[in-house]
Amino acid sequence: MAGISQDLAARGTHGLMEIVGAIYDTVLDRGIWPDVLKKVSLFIPGAASAVFWEDAASNQGDVYFYDDGISPRYRQLYFSKYVGLNPITIPRFFAQVDEPIATADLVPYEEFLQTSFYREWAEPQGLVDFVSITLEKTARKAAMFGVFRHARHGIVDETARRRMRLLAPHIQRAVLISKVVDFKRDEAEMFAQTLDGLRAAVILVDAGGRIVHANAAAQALLSRGDVIHSVSGALGASSRQAGERLRGIFLGAAKGDNAIGKDGIALPLMAKTGERYVAHALPLTSRARQQAGRKHGAVAAIFIHKARLEAPSPPEAIAEAFGLTMAELRVLFAIVEVGGVPQVAEVLGIAASTVKTHLGRLYEKTGAARQVDLVKLVAGFSSSLVT
Structure with missing residues (x-):
């Protein structure tokens, strides 16, 4: 495995382009994700x-x-068992989307080593760190891409962060498009025909942004003209800024998978009625995707669907409502999950006196008088925000 990893690193840009191409191919065939992620782990x-x-x-x-x-x-x-005992589960919800976050960015590393999560789950496997990037956050959950580091790799370094940044936008785009459409393997060979049966609007464009194919849902949006429109056969958006970004996406897609970068991962569009839409761009310039778009000379597929208005997640909402620090928030959710002060101290790897200090501040800030009141508080925020 180490030899393959060194080979990927030595191949540099070519190795990266190979992985990025494979990531986008998962849109047409989800079954290849395990093999793609093995390459990612090595990279x-x-x-x-x-x-x-x-x-x-x-x-x-x-x-x-x-x-x-x-x-x-x-x-x-x-x-x-351990998702609730993992000390970085709560802090991860506050992480900036697109930025690699390692364990030590969220909790003191020495404190992490004292947690029951590390001693009972990570350490027996030889795992010493975890680096992740948030792909999407909603009121109910956060979708993430993450890599576990073994003792042989050491804790997360700047090289790992840089490589995570290189891959993250492509993984994010592939995952978000996969949520919009689920191609079957045999249907991927009839790409354009398959598009016509999709509920999401899908438009194939060439390098100049000219529309070469639009499914029924896209034709309906084009006929309305308040979200997207066609000008002399080219795809445009209702706002000038969105239109300029679309043109940049088309040009980038024509240059290859890696050139498109972060543009078009989730391009916001707004109708004149105030309805919000999101556009995702999938390059069609390599591997199976090249075959899919070859018939029309397309370089990109643009997927457009309505956007949902999302409330903040319960941890974020609670922290904002009561002005809680990250340490107080961790203690709050640990109390909900495991119970009393001794148990929370054991799980979080901190002294019982420290838990009591945080607990006192929680009572003061929330107005709660007992631990059961804190449990009810969290339950109330969760139920009111679930969508």
Whole structure:
């Protein structure tokens, strides 16, 4: 494995382009995600990587795609028990989208090593760190891409962060488009025909932005003309800024997968009625996707769908409402999950006196008088914000 990792690193830009191309191919065939993520794990490098979601309020989560680097036993154990005990679950909800976040960015590393999560789940596997990027946040959960670091890799360094930044926009785009449309393997070979049966608006464009194919949903949007429109056969947007960004996306897609970068991951569009839409751009310039767009000479597929108005997640809403620090928020959710002061101290790897100090501040800031009141407070925020 180390030899392959060094080979990928040595190949530099070519190795990166190969991985990025494979990431976009997952849109047409989700079954290749495990192999793609194995390449990602070697590139960062790390012991395992996954695209997953977590709900910090309910302490639930699951994996969308993974590379089998974590054994089934530990994967099941994480989501059945340790997702709520992981000290970085709550702080991760406050992480900036697109920016790599390592364990030490969220909690003191020495404190992390004292937690039951590390001692009982991470350490037995030889895992020492985790670096992740938030792909999407909603009121209910956050979708993330993350890589586990083994002792042989060491804690997350700047090289790992830089490589995460290189891959993140492409993974984000592929995942978001996969949410909009689910191609079957045989349908991917009939790409244009398949587009016509999709509920989302999909438009194929060439390098100049000329519309070469539009499905029924896209034709309906074009006929309305208040979100997108056609000018002399070229795709445009209702706002000048969005139109300029679209043109940049078309030009970037023509130059290859890596050139498109962050543009078009989630381009906001607004109708004259105030309705909000989101556009995602998928390059069609390599591998299976090149075959898909070849018939029309298309360089990109633009997926457009209505956007939902999302409320902040319960942890974010609670922190803002009561002015809680990250440490206080961790103690609050630990009390909800595991109970009394001694148990919380054990789980978080801090002294019982420290827990009591945070607890006193929680009572003062929230107006609660007992731990049960804090549990009710969290439950109230969670139920009112679930969509």
